[in-house]
Amino acid sequence: MNKLDVKERIIQVASDLFYFQGYSQTGINQIISEAHVAKASMYQHFKSKEDLAVVYLQRRHTLWLGNLFSYIEPKKTNNEKLIACFDYLIDWLEEVNFRGCGFQNISCDLPQEQHKIMDQVTLHKNEIRKWIHTLLKEDRNLNEKQAEDLGDEIVVLLEGAIIVSQIQKNSWPIKSAQKTCIRLLA
Amino acid sequence: MNKLDVKERIIQVASDLFYFQGYSQTGINQIISEAHVAKASMYQHFKSKEDLAVVYLQRRHTLWLGNLFSYIEPKKTNNEKLIACFDYLIDWLEEVNFRGCGFQNISCDLPQEQHKIMDQVTLHKNEIRKWIHTLLKEDRNLNEKQAEDLGDEIVVLLEGAIIVSQIQKNSWPIKSAQKTCIRLLA
Amino acid sequence: MNKLDVKERIIQVASDLFYFQGYSQTGINQIISEAHVAKASMYQHFKSKEDLAVVYLQRRHTLWLGNLFSYIEPKKTNNEKLIACFDYLIDWLEEVNFRGCGFQNISCDLPQEQHKIMDQVTLHKNEIRKWIHTLLKEDRNLNEKQAEDLGDEIVVLLEGAIIVSQIQKNSWPIKSAQKTCIRLLA
Amino acid sequence: MNKLDVKERIIQVASDLFYFQGYSQTGINQIISEAHVAKASMYQHFKSKEDLAVVYLQRRHTLWLGNLFSYIEPKKTNNEKLIACFDYLIDWLEEVNFRGCGFQNISCDLPQEQHKIMDQVTLHKNEIRKWIHTLLKEDRNLNEKQAEDLGDEIVVLLEGAIIVSQIQKNSWPIKSAQKTCIRLLA
DNA sequence: CATGAATGAGGCTTCATTCAT
DNA sequence: CATGAATGAAGCCTCATTCAT
Numbered sequence: 140m141n142k143l144d145v146k147e148r149i150i151q152v153a154s155d156l157f158y159f160q161g162y163s164q165t166g167i168n169q170i171i172s173e174a175h176v177a178k179a180s181m182y183q184h185f186k187s188k189e190d191l192a193v194v195y196l197q198r199r200h201t202l203w204l205g206n207l208f209s210y211i212e213p214k215k216t217n218n219e220k221l222i223a224c225f226d227y228l229i230d231w232l233e234e235v236n237f238r239g240c241g242f243q244n245i246s247c248d249l250p251q252e253q254h255k256i257m258d259q260v261t262l263h264k265n266e267i268r269k270w271i272h273t274l275l276k277e278d279r280n281l282n283e284k285q286a287e288d289l290g291d292e293i294v295v296l297l298e299g300a301i302i303v304s305q306i307q308k309n310s311w312p313i314k315s316a317q318k319t320c321i322r323l324l325a
Numbered sequence: 326m327n328k329l330d331v332k333e334r335i336i337q338v339a340s341d342l343f344y345f346q347g348y349s350q351t352g353i354n355q356i357i358s359e360a361h362v363a364k365a366s367m368y369q370h371f372k373s374k375e376d377l378a379v380v381y382l383q384r385r386h387t388l389w390l391g392n393l394f395s396y397i398e399p400k401k402t403n404n405e406k407l408i409a410c411f412d413y414l415i416d417w418l419e420e421v422n423f424r425g426c427g428f429q430n431i432s433c434d435l436p437q438e439q440h441k442i443m444d445q446v447t448l449h450k451n452e453i454r455k456w457i458h459t460l461l462k463e464d465r466n467l468n469e470k471q472a473e474d475l476g477d478e479i480v481v482l483l484e485g486a487i488i489v490s491q492i493q494k495n496s497w498p499i500k501s502a503q504k505t506c507i508r509l510l511a
Numbered sequence: 512m513n514k515l516d517v518k519e520r521i522i523q524v525a526s527d528l529f530y531f532q533g534y535s536q537t538g539i540n541q542i543i544s545e546a547h548v549a550k551a552s553m554y555q556h557f558k559s560k561e562d563l564a565v566v567y568l569q570r571r572h573t574l575w576l577g578n579l580f581s582y583i584e585p586k587k588t589n590n591e592k593l594i595a596c597f598d599y600l601i602d603w604l605e606e607v608n609f610r611g612c613g614f615q616n617i618s619c620d621l622p623q624e625q626h627k628i629m630d631q632v633t634l635h636k637n638e639i640r641k642w643i644h645t646l647l648k649e650d651r652n653l654n655e656k657q658a659e660d661l662g663d664e665i666v667v668l669l670e671g672a673i674i675v676s677q678i679q680k681n682s683w684p685i686k687s688a689q690k691t692c693i694r695l696l697a
Numbered sequence: 698m699n700k701l702d703v704k705e706r707i708i709q710v711a712s713d714l715f716y717f718q719g720y721s722q723t724g725i726n727q728i729i730s731e732a733h734v735a736k737a738s739m740y741q742h743f744k745s746k747e748d749l750a751v752v753y754l755q756r757r758h759t760l761w762l763g764n765l766f767s768y769i770e771p772k773k774t775n776n777e778k779l780i781a782c783f784d785y786l787i788d789w790l791e792e793v794n795f796r797g798c799g800f801q802n803i804s805c806d807l808p809q810e811q812h813k814i815m816d817q818v819t820l821h822k823n824e825i826r827k828w829i830h831t832l833l834k835e836d837r838n839l840n841e842k843q844a845e846d847l848g849d850e851i852v853v854l855l856e857g858a859i860i861v862s863q864i865q866k867n868s869w870p871i872k873s874a875q876k877t878c879i880r881l882l883a
Numbered sequence: 884c885a886t887g888a889a890t891g892a893g894g895c896t897t898c899a900t901t902c903a904t
Numbered sequence: 905c906a907t908g909a910a911t912g913a914a915g916c917c918t919c920a921t922t923c924a925t
Contacts, residue, residue, distance in 0.1 A: 145885085161434040163349040167920055177886045179922080188920065239433070246492060247425070247433030248347040264492055291501040298492075299485020299502075306432055306450055315477040316485075319505060331910070353895060363911045368896065370909085517906085533806040535721040539899055549907045551901080560899065611805070618864055619797070619805030620719040636864055663873040670864075671857020671874075678804055678822055687849040688857075691877060703889070725916060735890045740917065742888085 146184045148174040154195045158241045162192060162256075163248060189253055192245065196259035199241050204266070206231070217274040218324045221293060225317035228300055229310045239305030243298070268294050289323060296320050332370045334360045340381045344427045348378060348442075349434060375439050378431065382445035385427050390452070392417070403460040404510045407479060411503035414486055415496045425491030429484070454480050475509060482506050518556045520546040526567045530613045534564060534628075535620060561625055564617065568631035571613050576638070578603070589646040590696045593665060597689035600672055601682045611677030615670070640666050661695060668692050704742045706732045712753045716799045720750055720814075721806060747811055750803065754817035757799050762824070764789070775832040776882045779851060783875035786858055787868045797863030801856070826852050847881060854878050 143151070152174040156165040167188055171178050185191040210230070211223040232239070242260045249256060271293055275286035296316040303312035329337070338360040342351040353374060357364050371377040396416070397409040418425070428446045435442060457479055461472035482502040489498035515523070524546040528537040539560055543550050557563040582602070583595040604611070614632045621628060643665055647658035668688040675684035701709070710732040714723040725746055729736050743749040768788070769781040790797070800818045807814060829851055833844035854874040861870035 160437070163434050164436055166918075168918080178920095179887075180885055182921070183884070243488060243492070244433045247430040248349050249434075250350055251346065260492060264489075288501070288504070291497065292505045295485040295489050295498050295502045295505070296481065297485070298489045298498075299481035299483070302429055302488045303450075303481050303484045306429070306446060311477065312481050315474070316481045318474070319478045319481070319509065323505060323508070352893070354893070364895095365897075365912080366910050369911095374895065532809070533721075535719075535806050536808055538897075540897080550899095551908075552906055554900070555905070615860060615864070616805040619802040620721050620807075622722055623718065632864060636861075660873070660876070663869065664877045667854060667857035667861050667870050667874045667877070669857070670861045670870075671853040671855070674801055674860045675822075675853050675856045678801070678818060683849065684853050684856075687846070688853045690846070691850045691853070691881065695877065695880070724914070726914070736916095737891080737918075738889050741890095746916065 145174075145176055145180055149176055149181055149184060149191070150194055150198065153191050154198060157192060157195050157245070158199070159235070159238055162245045163250065189255055192253075193255050193259055196242065196245070196256065196263065200259070200263045200266070203241075217277055221271065221274060221324065222317060222321055224297060225300065225313050225320060228297070228304075228313045232301070232304055232313070233310060237305050237308045237310075240298075240301045243302060264298075267297075292323055293320055296323075331360075331362050331366050335362055335367055335370060335377070336380055336384065339377050340384060343378060343381050343431070344385070345421075345424055347434075348431045349436070375441055378439075379441050379445055382428065382431070382442065382449065386445070386449045386452070389427075403463055407457065407460060407510065408503060408507055410483060411486065411499050411506060414483070414490070414499045418487070418490055418499070419496060423491050423494045423496075426484075426487045429488060450484075453483075478509055479506055482509075517546075517548055517552055521548055521553055521556060521563070522566055522570065525563050526570060529564060529567050529617070530571070531607075531610055534617045535622070561627055564625075565627050565631055568614065568617070568628065568635065572631070572635045572638070575613075589649055593643065593646060593696065594689060594693055596669060597672065597685050597692060600669070600676070600685045604673070604676055604685070605682060609677050609680045609682075612670075612673045615674060636670075639669075664695055665692055668695075703732075703734050703738050707734055707739055707742060707749070708752055708756065711749050712756060715750060715753050715803065716757070717793075717796055719806075720803045721808070747813055750811075751813050751817055754800065754803070754814065754821065758817070758821045758824070761799075775835055779829065779832060779882065780875060780879055782855060783858065783871050783878060786855070786862070786871045790859070790862055790871070791868060795863050795866045795868075798856075798859045801860060822856075825855075850881055851878055854881075 149170065153165070153170045156170060156173070167178065167181065170191075171181050174181075181191075185194070207224065207227050210227040211220040214220045214223050238244075242263050245256060246260045268290065271290040272287050275281055275290050276283060278286065281289065296319055300313040300316035304310055335356065339351070339356045342356060342359070353364065353367065356377075357367050360367075367377075371380065393410065393413050396413040397406045400406045400409050424430075428449050431442060432446045454476065457476040458473050461467060461476050462469060464472065467475065482505055486499040486502035490496055521542065525537070525542050528542060528545070539550065539553065542563075543553050546553075553563075557566070579596065579599050582599040583592040586592045586595050610616075614635050618629060618632045640662065643662040644659050647653055647662050648655060650658065653661065668691055672685040672688035676682055707728065711723070711728045714728060714731070725736065725739065728749075729739050732739075739749075743752065765782065765785050768785040769778045772778045772781050796802075800821050803814060804818045826848065829848040830845050833839055833848050834841060836844065839847065854877055858871040858874035862868055
């Protein structure tokens with residue numbers, strides 16, 4: 140049996156299930172059973188399933204951005220970094236069989252108004268947006284407003300690439316978006 | 326009480342709930358109660374909840390495309406039509422309080438492998454994609470391959486606009502996508 | 512499509528299902544669907560599922576006894592006829608894959624106190640019993656009481672043979688019972 | 698209210714209903730209502746209705762054989778023991794108003810291929826058969842084959858006695874079978 | 884801190900029957 | 905005489921959560 144402590148086991152099992160199987164589709168029972176944990180032990184650590192989802196999303200946020208940053212770190216210019224983001228998407232989504240974005244997915248068919256969860260989604264998406272703005276603002280040829288506008292266009296491209304590739308179960312949408320991105324940055 | 330016949334009442338109530346409340350979040354009991362219909366009456370007309378969802382999506386497909394086509398019909402050129410699609414998105418999504426695309430949403434957190442539902446989603450998305458390709462192929466300056474590639478870029482823009490506006494609960498992503506689209510068509 | 516009239520089609524389909532699939536396990540819907548008949552057409556001819564079962568049992572009674580009598584008819588003496596009954600059981604039960612006696616089966620797990628059905632079962636079993644008594648009474652060496660007592664012993668053997676062969680899905684119990692019978696008649 | 702723990706209460710209520718009312722005729726709702734237990738409590742202890750039936754049959758097997766063995770224990774010879782079995786049947790079946798054998802009954806009209814249940818029935822019947830064989834093998838005058846053959850004849854008598862008495866709601870079939878048995882053992 | 888029994892509400896589906904056409 | 909829509913009751917099962925130990 141895994142020797143990680145209880146809380147950690149719960150988080151890891153739940154994260155996997157929430158992402159690959161869906162939040163609504165994953166029951167508490169499956170989580171505790173696969174984590175080899177007693178039910179009340181789970182409720183000791185997490186007030187509710189919703190709270191567990193929040194932790195899942197916080198972790199995912201950190202890991203996912205970390206992976207992205209590592210991936211694009213070798214690139215010299217900010218433009219190259221942005222364009223490489225799409226290569227990262229391909230790498231990632233092929234590996235997870237085009238399961239799509241955990242944040243998009245959990246927000247799509249959410250039990251009514253689960254604010255805590257929605258807040259994490261917004262946080263994640265806004266941080267990415269802000270980071271893209273930042274990258275562009277470092278470009279000497281753009282003023283602040285121009286940088287933000289261009290960044291928003293790229294944000295839409297990224298999200299569109301993810302959702303379309305998920306539905307099509309194919310990476311062409313990502314390559315398509317990348318092509319657009321390149322033109323925008325030209 | 327609404328005097329539509331039972332089957333129609335079921336479809337309309339279910340469609341509303343599936344779209345605004347979510348597929349997983351909507352139970353048979355709520356549907357029959359709001360439609361003022363007996364449970365077995367529902368199962369007379371629909372073999373399962375999944376089958377009801379299929380009918381919902383088929384209806385939605387027809388209505389949604391119909392609305393879109395009506396909206397852009399006055400536009401003279403194909404380029405203008407494509408650009409007007411984004412105006413349509415704004416109109417539509419503001420009216421439904423940025424609830425997003427029924428097809429995207431239902432595909433995001435679906436009980437495992439509900440093929441019949443996923444098939445409807447793919448059908449819908451592919452039809453839109455094909456239509457965009459068609460519009461562009463009528464342009465004398467593009468060969469077939471160029472038209473399809475450009476079309477795919479616009480597809481990603483449209484879907485990205487929808488999902489980002491849903492998460493942001495705001496129409497800026499649509500305007501952003503439209504700006505990108507205009508540049509692509511220039 | 513079968514050109515038998517509606518009522519006949521219903522009876523034949525229901526009989527097959529009631530026997531091989533079980534009374535409780537067979538729903539009205541399956542019957543009408545396999546008989547290609549409308550639901551209310553069925554209720555035109557039969558007041559209830561229970562009534563349909565009664566007709567099924569009446570038919571079965573006639574057919575089954577008819578088959579038995581044909582089978583043993585060539586035998587010369589009454590003793591030989593009785594002993595041949597067990598050969599008939601083997602023939603019959605092997606053909607129906609040891610599904611057992613339709614009357615025993617329907618009476619075993621019957622919706623509470625369905626008198627009309629139970630009456631048919633009793634009728635069937637009593638007729639067989641009376642017939643066996645009659646055969647034995649024609650024997651010059653037995654008085655009436657002796658004949659009836661011996662007959663009852665054979666009745667038990669017959670029923671035991673059927674139920675045990677059904678549970679064991681094998682014909683050894685019938686051969687066993689026959690051996691006992693032969694000894695009783697010696 | 699009964700102070701037995703929940704699981705025990707469920708088993709006892711279910712056993713009573715399964716036996717006297719029939720397996721198919723007994724719903725989960727009736728069981729939990731009469732056991733004063735929540736539905737999910739039942740499913741905590743038993744994976745399904747079928748599993749509950751298996752436990753019911755296992756209990757019944759132990760209790761029933763125990764009762765039989767106690768009943769015949771005073772008898773000196775094995776032959777006397779076997780003959781006393783029929784007295785036991787009378788005692789038992791009169792007390793339960795000729796409800797018959799729980800194993801026979803549940804196997805008669807079973808939802809298609811419920812293997813786990815059928816397995817318990819076979820187990821029970823085979824154990825009785827083996828025990829009868831054993832008793833007879835201790836008889837110095839029979840070789841192994843003869844003992845088994847004779848035992849099988851008695852098995853059929855026992856089962857026949859039960860099913861006929863159930864249908865006739867009378868104990869004459871048991872007395873009849875006993876008479877036959879005595880002759881076989883003579 | 885960990886356990887698993889117990890819960891009420893609700894999940895989807897099927898039952899035998901009746902009714903309007 | 906035939907149809908299929910409509911029904912209320914009941915079917916088996918699972919949910920997220922709490923509580924006594």
